[in-house]
Amino acid sequence: MIKEKACRTCRFIVEDAKVCPNCGGNTFTTFWRGYIVITKPEESEIAKKMGITKPGKFALRLSR
DSSP, rough: OOEEEEEETTOEESOOOOOOOTOOOEEEEEEEEEEESSGGGGHHHHHHHHHHOOOEEEEEEOOO
16 A cells, blocks of 8 residues: 655645656655645646746645
């Protein structure tokens, strides 16, 4: 079973990656809560508030 992890830099959620495909970061955490799926970041107020510019699945809260 592959556990999803979130990039500590941009909160992008991945299953199995050494480098974040969204920002290129390489630090991840499996300790996150809640997520949001952004399909059209240019039209989303939430994406603007979170600083999200690319579509994808993002963690709402990171811990540790």
